[in-house]
Amino acid sequence: MAYSKIKLPASASIFILFGFILLSLQLMSSSTQESSELSQMHSWLLVINTLGSITLLALVIVNTYSLVRELNKKAAGSRLTTRMVSLFVLLALAPAAIVFYFSVQFLHQGIDSWFNVEIDRAMDDALELSQSSLTQRMNWHIKQTRQIATQLENKSDTLIALEIGSLWAESGATEIAAFSSQGRVIASSSVNPSDILPHLPDEQIWLQLKQNKEYFAFAPGDSDGMMVRIILPIDRDQNQFLQVLYPVPVRMTDLADSIEFAFIRYQEMTFLRNSLKTSFSLILLLVLLLSLLAAIWVAFISIRNIVAPVKELVKGTKAVAEGDYKQQLPVMSQDDLGFLVESFNQMTKRIARSSDETRAAGLEVENQRAYLETILSNLTAGVISFDASFHIRTANQAAYRILHIPVSHFVSQTLPHLASQHNELAELLEAIQHLLEKADDIWEQRIVFLGPNGRQELLCRGTPLFLQNGNRMGAVVVFDDVTDLIQAQKNAAWGEVARRLAHEIKNPLTPIQLSAERLQHKLAKELEDSSAEFLQRSTRTIVQQVEAMKRMVDDFAEYARPSKKQVERINLIDLIHEMQSLYQPSGITFNSAFASDRVIIEADPVSIRQVLHNLLKNAQEATAAQCQVSIKINKVIKNNAEYAELGIYDNGSGLHTDQIETIFEPYVTTKTKGTGLGLAIVKKIVEEHGGVIWVDTSYNAGAGFVIQLPVFEFGNSQ
Amino acid sequence: MPSLASTFKSYLLICLLLWPTLSVAESFVAQIRHAKLIANDHNFSVQAKIDYELSPTAKEALHKGVPLTWIVRLEIRQIGSFWDSTIYKQALPYQLQFHALLNQYEVLTPNNESEMFLTLNAAFRFMSTPNFTKPIPADLLQTGQHYKLAVKCQFDRESLPVPLRPFSYLDAQWFLSSNWYLWPIQK
Structure with missing residues (x-):
C-alpha cells in the first residue's frame, strides 16, 4: 500500500484539520459565556464537537482494525507500525490523562470555592433585610390606607368625590381612587393631572380581591420605579373599594433591585453548581478527546508514511532472500531512509550482477560437466570414480554395459557392499577393492572372472586421486572388456596354426600315403605270406593314420577359415x-x-x-x-x-x-x-x-x- | 476540596447523561386542553387552553432564579396528498420568572409586558390562555380545502442557562413541552 509523501512538520491538510478543531473548540468554549452571542449556538457546537469526536474515533478504530489485520497477516512493516503507534498513544495519553484529571480537580475546586456558608447567610440576610424594610413600608401604607378608608366609610359617592382630593394630598400617595365592586370609578385623584383614568386593577387583581377582600402588593411603577398598590374595602358590604398607589423611594428601589439581583444570581449559581462542574468537565473531555483522537489519527498517517520505505525494504529484502535480485525500490525521500533505500538498490544491483556472473560460470561448469559426462557415457570403457572412503561417486553407462548392474546401484556404495548384492561379480569387485586400497600409484591389471554371460576378461586401470596437500581424495578405475579381443587374438593365432599345419603337415602326408601304397604294391608279391600280411597290415595302418591326419588338418582348416554364410x-x-x-x-x-x-x-x-x-x-x-x-x-x-x-x-x-x-x-x-x-x-x-x-x-x-x-x-x- | 468519590460521580454522570436511553418515569409535559379556530367578521382568532406543569427540578430552578420560557406555537396546515404544508404560523413566547424579594412570579408576555402574580398557579392561569393578538386573515383558508389547526406549547431549552442546556435534552425533568394538538378545520 503506497502512501503519499508527507511534508513534515505537517501537511497542509493536517494544519487545516487542527485549525478546524481549534476553532470549533474555541467557539464551544466561548459559547459557555452567557454574555456571548455564541451562547445561543452552544448546543449545536456541542453536537458538532461530539460528532467530530465520534468521526475521529471511527477513523482511529478503522486504522487500528486495519493495523491488527496486517499484524495477523504478518504484513511487512506492521509490527514496526504497531510499536510506534503504541508508543505514541502511550506517550500522548499518559500526560493528557494526567492534565485532564488535575484540570477537572482544579475546576471543581474553583467552582466550589465560589460558595460558602457565610456568603449564603449574608445573601439570605440581605434579602430578608430588604424584605423587612419593604414589608415595614407596606404595613405603614396599609395602616394609612385603612385610616383613609375609615374616613370615607358610609359616605355617599358625592361626598367621597369631594373629600378624596384632600385625602390624596394628606397621604402623599401617587394616586388615590374609589370604585365600586363592579369596577365603576367613583372618584380619583392623582399626582399626574393628565391621568384622567386611575390605574384600575386588572383581572388578576380583581380575582385576588374577590378571594381575599383586600389586596396589597408591590408593583412595577411607571418609570422603572416601584410602587405599592393597596386596595381595601370602604364599607363593610364591600360595595366600594379604595385603591391607593404609594411610590417607593428611588434609592430604596435601586437597593432592593441590587440585592435581589445579587441574590438571584447567587441562587442560580448555587443551583447550577453541579451542572457547571459537569458541563465544564464534559467540555474538557471533548477537548481532550478531539485533540487526542486527532493526534492519534494523524500519528497513524504519519507513522505509516515513515514506515512505508521500511515496509518496501522488508519486502525487497524478502524478495532478495527468495532469490529475486532484480528488486529496485522507489526512493520516497532524501532523508536517512531514502539513503538506506538507495544503498539497498545499489546492493541488489551488485548482487544481481554477481549472481548473473555466478550463474554464467555455473552454466559453463555445467556444460563442461555435461560434456565430460557425455564423453564418459559414450566411452566403451567403464569408468567408476571413488571418494576417499572408496564409496562410488560416479559410474558411466559403459560400466553398466560391462558389469550388467544399473548405474544407480553404484552410487554411494562400496565395492564390498556391491559384491554382496551381486555374487557373480564378487571376484572382480573384491579384486578391484584390494587394488584400490593397496595402490599408491597408477596400476593396471587384467582380471578374469565368470560373469553372468560367462567368462569375462577385463583390463583394469586404476588411478588414485590426491589433493594439493597430498591427501587422498579418491580414485578412478577405468576398465574394458577385452574378452572378445583376447578371443579374436586366440582365433587369429589358431588360424595361423591351421594354415601352417595345412602347409607343413598335410603336404608330406600324400607322399607318405603314396609311398606306403607303393611299398605294399611292390613288396607284397615278393614276400612270403606272413611277411606280406604284416606289410599289408602296416601299410594299411599308415594309410589310415595319414587319412586321419588329413581329416584332422581339414577340420582344423575348416575351423580356421572364415565361414561363408547364407543368411x-x-x-x-x-x-x-x-x-x-x-x-x-x-x-x-x-x-x-x-x-x-x-x-x-x-x-x-x-x-x-x-x-x-x-x-x-x-x-x-x-x-x-x-x-x-x-x-x-x-x-x-x-x-x-x-x-x-x-x-x-x-x-x-x-x-x-x-x-x-x-x-x-x-x-x-x-x-x-x-x-x-x-x-x-x-x-x-x-x-x-x-x-x-x-x-x-x-x-x-x-x-x-x-x-x-x-x-x-x-x-x-x- | 472535592473527594475522589465526587469526581468519579461527576464522570459517571457525564457517561449517564450521554447514554442515549432515557428513563421517563414521570411526565411533566404541558397539556393543551383544547384549541379551536373562531371565525370573526373578517378574520379568524384562536382560542386555546393550556395546563402547565413543572417538574421538581424545574420548580427548584425557577425558585432559584432561573427564568423558564415556553413558546406557544400556532400553525395552520393544509392537508395534502402526501404531506401537509404549513400556510400560517405564529409563536408566542411566555417567560416565567420568580422574584425572591417580592415573593412574586413575573410573566413576561409576548408583547414584552410584565405581569406580577402572588402565586405560581396564578401565573400559570394567566399563561394558560395565550393571547393570539395577531388575527388570521379570512382569505387564508380556501373553500373546499381541508386544514388542520396545530398548537403546541414548547418549552424553550435554549433559553436556559448554558450549563443546563445539554442536560435538559437528556433529563426527563426538563421534558416540559406538550405534544402537537391538532384540530381539523373544514371550510
Missing part, C-alpha cells in the same frame, strides 16, 4: 523341432519349454543346424544311460535389443570348474575320441551371428549351455 530368416523353433525329430530315434528324450512358437532370427540355417548338432551330439556322448535334454527359449533384452536365449541342458556328467574357462577353445575335450573342435566351432558360429554362448554354471545336473542370438521377431507368448 536368411528362419524360425528357430522349427529348426529345433527338426533336430529333435532327427535325434529322437537315437534315444534322446527332449523337454521343451518355448516362450513362443515363432522366434525368427536372421542366420545361416546350415550353421545353426551344426551348432545344435554339435551340442546335442556332445550331450548324447556325455550321457551313459538315458539321455535327457531340456531346451528352453526365452526373450531377453540387452542394451535395448531383443535376444532369443536358447538354453540346452543335459543330464550327463557335466563339466569341471577348471574346464569351464577353456571349454570353447580348440582341442579342449573331455572325450576320449574327438578333435576338440566341436564347441570351438559352435562358439565361432554363434559369435559370427552376433550372439554369445556360455556355460550355465548355476546348472549342476549336467552340462548346460546358454546361447543368446539377436532376434528379428519374437512372437507372442504361448
Whole structure:
C-alpha cells in the first residue's frame, strides 16, 4: 500500500484539520459565556464537537482494525507500525490523562470555592433585610390606607368625590381612587393631572380581591420605579373599594433591585453548581478527546508514511532472500531512509550482477560437466570414480554395459557392499577393492572372472586421486572388456596354426600315403605270406593314420577359415523341432519349454543346424544311460535389443570348474575320441551371428549351455 | 476540596447523561386542553387552553432564579396528498420568572409586558390562555380545502442557562413541552 509523501512538520491538510478543531473548540468554549452571542449556538457546537469526536474515533478504530489485520497477516512493516503507534498513544495519553484529571480537580475546586456558608447567610440576610424594610413600608401604607378608608366609610359617592382630593394630598400617595365592586370609578385623584383614568386593577387583581377582600402588593411603577398598590374595602358590604398607589423611594428601589439581583444570581449559581462542574468537565473531555483522537489519527498517517520505505525494504529484502535480485525500490525521500533505500538498490544491483556472473560460470561448469559426462557415457570403457572412503561417486553407462548392474546401484556404495548384492561379480569387485586400497600409484591389471554371460576378461586401470596437500581424495578405475579381443587374438593365432599345419603337415602326408601304397604294391608279391600280411597290415595302418591326419588338418582348416554364410530368416523353433525329430530315434528324450512358437532370427540355417548338432551330439556322448535334454527359449533384452536365449541342458556328467574357462577353445575335450573342435566351432558360429554362448554354471545336473542370438521377431507368448 | 468519590460521580454522570436511553418515569409535559379556530367578521382568532406543569427540578430552578420560557406555537396546515404544508404560523413566547424579594412570579408576555402574580398557579392561569393578538386573515383558508389547526406549547431549552442546556435534552425533568394538538378545520 503506497502512501503519499508527507511534508513534515505537517501537511497542509493536517494544519487545516487542527485549525478546524481549534476553532470549533474555541467557539464551544466561548459559547459557555452567557454574555456571548455564541451562547445561543452552544448546543449545536456541542453536537458538532461530539460528532467530530465520534468521526475521529471511527477513523482511529478503522486504522487500528486495519493495523491488527496486517499484524495477523504478518504484513511487512506492521509490527514496526504497531510499536510506534503504541508508543505514541502511550506517550500522548499518559500526560493528557494526567492534565485532564488535575484540570477537572482544579475546576471543581474553583467552582466550589465560589460558595460558602457565610456568603449564603449574608445573601439570605440581605434579602430578608430588604424584605423587612419593604414589608415595614407596606404595613405603614396599609395602616394609612385603612385610616383613609375609615374616613370615607358610609359616605355617599358625592361626598367621597369631594373629600378624596384632600385625602390624596394628606397621604402623599401617587394616586388615590374609589370604585365600586363592579369596577365603576367613583372618584380619583392623582399626582399626574393628565391621568384622567386611575390605574384600575386588572383581572388578576380583581380575582385576588374577590378571594381575599383586600389586596396589597408591590408593583412595577411607571418609570422603572416601584410602587405599592393597596386596595381595601370602604364599607363593610364591600360595595366600594379604595385603591391607593404609594411610590417607593428611588434609592430604596435601586437597593432592593441590587440585592435581589445579587441574590438571584447567587441562587442560580448555587443551583447550577453541579451542572457547571459537569458541563465544564464534559467540555474538557471533548477537548481532550478531539485533540487526542486527532493526534492519534494523524500519528497513524504519519507513522505509516515513515514506515512505508521500511515496509518496501522488508519486502525487497524478502524478495532478495527468495532469490529475486532484480528488486529496485522507489526512493520516497532524501532523508536517512531514502539513503538506506538507495544503498539497498545499489546492493541488489551488485548482487544481481554477481549472481548473473555466478550463474554464467555455473552454466559453463555445467556444460563442461555435461560434456565430460557425455564423453564418459559414450566411452566403451567403464569408468567408476571413488571418494576417499572408496564409496562410488560416479559410474558411466559403459560400466553398466560391462558389469550388467544399473548405474544407480553404484552410487554411494562400496565395492564390498556391491559384491554382496551381486555374487557373480564378487571376484572382480573384491579384486578391484584390494587394488584400490593397496595402490599408491597408477596400476593396471587384467582380471578374469565368470560373469553372468560367462567368462569375462577385463583390463583394469586404476588411478588414485590426491589433493594439493597430498591427501587422498579418491580414485578412478577405468576398465574394458577385452574378452572378445583376447578371443579374436586366440582365433587369429589358431588360424595361423591351421594354415601352417595345412602347409607343413598335410603336404608330406600324400607322399607318405603314396609311398606306403607303393611299398605294399611292390613288396607284397615278393614276400612270403606272413611277411606280406604284416606289410599289408602296416601299410594299411599308415594309410589310415595319414587319412586321419588329413581329416584332422581339414577340420582344423575348416575351423580356421572364415565361414561363408547364407543368411536368411528362419524360425528357430522349427529348426529345433527338426533336430529333435532327427535325434529322437537315437534315444534322446527332449523337454521343451518355448516362450513362443515363432522366434525368427536372421542366420545361416546350415550353421545353426551344426551348432545344435554339435551340442546335442556332445550331450548324447556325455550321457551313459538315458539321455535327457531340456531346451528352453526365452526373450531377453540387452542394451535395448531383443535376444532369443536358447538354453540346452543335459543330464550327463557335466563339466569341471577348471574346464569351464577353456571349454570353447580348440582341442579342449573331455572325450576320449574327438578333435576338440566341436564347441570351438559352435562358439565361432554363434559369435559370427552376433550372439554369445556360455556355460550355465548355476546348472549342476549336467552340462548346460546358454546361447543368446539377436532376434528379428519374437512372437507372442504361448 | 472535592473527594475522589465526587469526581468519579461527576464522570459517571457525564457517561449517564450521554447514554442515549432515557428513563421517563414521570411526565411533566404541558397539556393543551383544547384549541379551536373562531371565525370573526373578517378574520379568524384562536382560542386555546393550556395546563402547565413543572417538574421538581424545574420548580427548584425557577425558585432559584432561573427564568423558564415556553413558546406557544400556532400553525395552520393544509392537508395534502402526501404531506401537509404549513400556510400560517405564529409563536408566542411566555417567560416565567420568580422574584425572591417580592415573593412574586413575573410573566413576561409576548408583547414584552410584565405581569406580577402572588402565586405560581396564578401565573400559570394567566399563561394558560395565550393571547393570539395577531388575527388570521379570512382569505387564508380556501373553500373546499381541508386544514388542520396545530398548537403546541414548547418549552424553550435554549433559553436556559448554558450549563443546563445539554442536560435538559437528556433529563426527563426538563421534558416540559406538550405534544402537537391538532384540530381539523373544514371550510
